[in-house]
Amino acid sequence: xxxxxxxxxxxxxxxxxxxxxxxxxxxxxxxxxxxxxxxxxxxxxxxxxxxxxxxxxxxxxxxxxxxxxxxxxxxxxxxxxxxxxxxxxxxxxxxxxxxxxxxxxxxxxxxxxxxxxxxxxxxxxxxxxxxxxxxxxxxxxxxxxxxxxxxxxxxxxxxxxxxxxxxxxxxxxxxxxxxxxxxxxxxxxxxxxxxxxxxxxxxxxx
Amino acid sequence: xxxxxxxxxxxxxxxxxxxxxxxxxxxxxxxxxxxxxxxxxxxxxxxxxxxxxxxxxxxxxxxxxxxxxxxxxxxxxxxxxxxxxxxxxxxxxxxxxxxxxxxxxxxxxxxxxxxxxxxxxxxxxxxxxxxxxxxxxxxxxxxxxxxxxxxxxxxxxxxxxxxxxxxxxxxxxxxxxxxxxxxxxxxxxxxxxxxxxxxxxxxxxxxxxxxxxxxxxxxxxxxxxxxxxxxxxxxxxxxxxxxxxxxxxxxxxxxxxxxxxxxxxxxxxxxxxxxxxxxxxxxxxxxxxxxxxxxxxxxxxxxxxxxxxxxxxxxxxxxxxxxxxxxxxxxxxxxxxxxxxxxxxxxxxxxxxxxxxxxxxxxxxxxxxxxxxxxxxxxxxxxxxxxxxxxxxxxxxxxxxxxxxxxxxxxxxxxxxxxxxxxxxxxxxxxxxxxxxxxxxxxxxxxxxxxxxxxxxxxxxxxxxxxxxxxxxxxxxxxxxxxxxx
Numbered sequence: 001x002x003x004x005x006x007x008x009x010x011x012x013x014x015x016x017x018x019x020x021x022x023x024x025x026x027x028x029x030x031x032x033x034x035x036x037x038x039x040x041x042x043x044x045x046x047x048x049x050x051x052x053x054x055x056x057x058x059x060x061x062x063x064x065x066x067x068x069x070x071x072x073x074x075x076x077x078x079x080x081x082x083x084x085x086x087x088x089x090x091x092x093x094x095x096x097x098x099x100x101x102x103x104x105x106x107x108x109x110x111x112x113x114x115x116x117x118x119x120x121x122x123x124x125x126x127x128x129x130x131x132x133x134x135x136x137x138x139x140x141x142x143x144x145x146x147x148x149x150x151x152x153x154x155x156x157x158x159x160x161x162x163x164x165x166x167x168x169x170x171x172x173x174x175x176x177x178x179x180x181x182x183x184x185x186x187x188x189x190x191x192x193x194x195x196x197x198x199x200x201x202x203x204x205x206x
Numbered sequence: 207x208x209x210x211x212x213x214x215x216x217x218x219x220x221x222x223x224x225x226x227x228x229x230x231x232x233x234x235x236x237x238x239x240x241x242x243x244x245x246x247x248x249x250x251x252x253x254x255x256x257x258x259x260x261x262x263x264x265x266x267x268x269x270x271x272x273x274x275x276x277x278x279x280x281x282x283x284x285x286x287x288x289x290x291x292x293x294x295x296x297x298x299x300x301x302x303x304x305x306x307x308x309x310x311x312x313x314x315x316x317x318x319x320x321x322x323x324x325x326x327x328x329x330x331x332x333x334x335x336x337x338x339x340x341x342x343x344x345x346x347x348x349x350x351x352x353x354x355x356x357x358x359x360x361x362x363x364x365x366x367x368x369x370x371x372x373x374x375x376x377x378x379x380x381x382x383x384x385x386x387x388x389x390x391x392x393x394x395x396x397x398x399x400x401x402x403x404x405x406x407x408x409x410x411x412x413x414x415x416x417x418x419x420x421x422x423x424x425x426x427x428x429x430x431x432x433x434x435x436x437x438x439x440x441x442x443x444x445x446x447x448x449x450x451x452x453x454x455x456x457x458x459x460x461x462x463x464x465x466x467x468x469x470x471x472x473x474x475x476x477x478x479x480x481x482x483x484x485x486x487x488x489x490x491x492x493x494x495x496x497x498x499x500x501x502x503x504x505x506x507x508x509x510x511x512x513x514x515x516x517x518x519x520x521x522x523x524x525x526x527x528x529x530x531x532x533x534x535x536x537x538x539x540x541x542x543x544x545x546x547x548x549x550x551x552x553x554x555x556x557x558x559x560x561x562x563x564x565x566x567x568x569x570x571x572x573x574x575x576x577x578x579x580x581x582x583x584x585x586x587x588x589x590x591x592x593x594x595x596x597x598x599x600x601x602x603x604x605x606x607x608x609x610x611x612x613x614x615x616x617x618x619x620x621x622x623x624x625x626x627x628x629x630x631x632x633x634x635x636x637x638x639x640x641x642x643x644x645x646x647x648x649x650x651x652x653x654x655x656x657x658x659x660x661x662x663x664x665x666x667x668x669x670x671x672x673x674x675x676x677x678x679x680x681x682x683x684x685x686x687x688x689x690x691x692x
Contacts, residue, residue, distance in 0.1 A: 148261060149260075151260050152257055152260045164298065165298050173369075173370065174368060175295060175296070175368060175369035178289045179294040179301060179369055181292075184365070184367040185367040186367070189367065
């Protein structure tokens with residue numbers, strides 16, 4: 001007869017069972033939460049995100065010949081429940097900024113702040129060694145339609161990360177941080193939105 | 207007009223001095239790159255080659271066959287940029303610029319870059335500044351400007367806020383292109399990238415891509431000239447790939463555009479400052495002989511001889527409107543002397559001066575019989591309010607434009623470069639048809655018989671050869687009078 005230690009009382013067993021069920025439920029909740037909050041429908045619930053989704057819907061990641069569509073979370077949320085949850089926790093600051101920061105729903109303000117957002121995301125991709133790209137893309141399997149695409153990826157791309165070469169694929173084009181010129185960007189946005197010279201700088205300072 | 211064999215002693219001395227001046231200062235040496243090889247071959251540039259060999263094999267192949275490749279000049283040597291450059295972009299880890307401007311080429315090709323900067327070619331945008339509004343914006347659209355005009359003349363290349371080159375202004379290899387770095391011109395206007403073949407740039411096609419058609423029918427003139435037919439027949443004997451390419455020494459089978467307008471001849475250095483050797487302007491309503499004014503900063507402009515000789519150290523407006531100090535001025539005579547140095551490698555002095563006389567006579571004929579009368583009549587019609595100031599809203603304006611710009615230019619270019627068909631049937635024959643058959647009748651419609659007659663009387667110089675309506679006086683049987691009679 002196995003003797004159960006005295007510490008495991010009926011209450012403890014109930015608590016463990018409850019805890020286990022709750023834990024499982026919570027984990028399942030997180031998985032579902034991460035999945036749902038990575039969908040295009042959820043992300044574009046905020047008008048500011050709808051603005052950045054417009055070019056996405058023109059891109060090859062939305063309309064690939066293969067029919068495999070990458071949704072917001074496929075690229076911008078890490079794989080695995082813990083990493084995905086962590087990304088969402090970190091992403092909370094964006095929600096905070098959406099609620100209490102500049103009016104990102106205004107297309108001009110959105111476009112003015114876009115470069116910094118792009119730089120941050122590119123940095124995130126670099127740190128993860130383009131992990132979310134690799135969910136779908138496997139270096140060894142990249143053949144391309146041109147004869148030399150395979151060779152470039154086998155030889156020249158070795159040691160690099162996807163993001164090193166492949167950026168400006170989906171959203172509005174933003175130069176690399178190294179060559180970005182804030183002044184020229186602001187002037188471009190002013191022309192685009194029929195703003196007076198210098199107005200972009202004022203909006204940005206707000 | 208003074209011809210070389212007629213020069214008196216002081217003039218000869220002047221010519222000698224000017225020839226030395228041209229040889230030493232005016233036409234700077236088109237020298238080979240004298241920098242040591244450690245100025246190029248940047249290590250990071252080697253990675254470009256590995257990838258571009260695969261991603262753009264055609265372009266790679268062109269480069270591989272170039273003198274650049276042979277010398278170890280790689281992609282990054284020419285395309286390198288600093289992040290602060292207007293058109294700098296990040297590309298696979300390197301900071302580069304798509305456009306390699308004459309300033310970039312000038313990092314090694316110093317002399318050519320400087321000559322090009324000072325040449326009339328680099329001013330191609332400024333030069334048509336007053337023609338484009340009338341031609342392109344009144345009659346056609348921006349699309350023509352982009353796909354047509356600017357591909358030869360160039361335009362201001364715009365870099366957008368997202369770092370891309372505006373497709374409204376790029377691609378564009380116009381020779382007067384204003385680059386994002388502020389430099390003027392485009393070496394690839396003549397030197398096809400990425401091979402930069404000497405043979406290609408010396409062949410007429412490098413020039414005739416733009417110098418053809420109504421505005422500058424040099425392709426047609428050259429093709430129909432003895433020079434052009436000799437080139438076609440003897441291309442394989444032209445030594446086009448030679449490092450040194452001096453007329454009469456390294457080749458003699460035929461002259462190309464380069465030969466006469468910028469090439470080296472004994473006693474005459476090659477120069478990328480094309481246009482220095484031309485005595486006449488050929489592209490205005492009236493042709494004029496022109497000084498070549500050289501400013502202290504090396505830039506140039508032309509000035510009609512009707513104006514006083516610009517004095518050394520005096521101030522004069524440049525083509526862009528700014529004022530600069532005059533360093534020297536070459537007279538049309540001196541400019542022709544430089545050109546004639548090329549001619550005499552194959553022709554005698556008498557032959558050369560005889561040709562120049564025929565050319566001058568043709569210019570006088572055009573000016574006196576058509577260019578000047580038509581210009582004066584048009585001016586009077588605008589002054590009297592008989593034509594509106596709006597360009598191309600009246601048939602007479604189209605006729606006038608066609609008269610001097612299309613037919614007039616073809617005739618004058620034909621005469622300048624010995625293309626008889628373009629001078630005659632395609633040139634003066636059409637000018638006369640247009641002047642007598644359209645211009646004068648339309649003038650009478652616009653101004654009425656009386657005013658038209660007084661304008662013709664006033665501005666037509668050879669009155670005695672014409673009847674009251676301005677037409678030639680003598681009956682010409684082939685035109686109809688007496689037709690069919692034995």
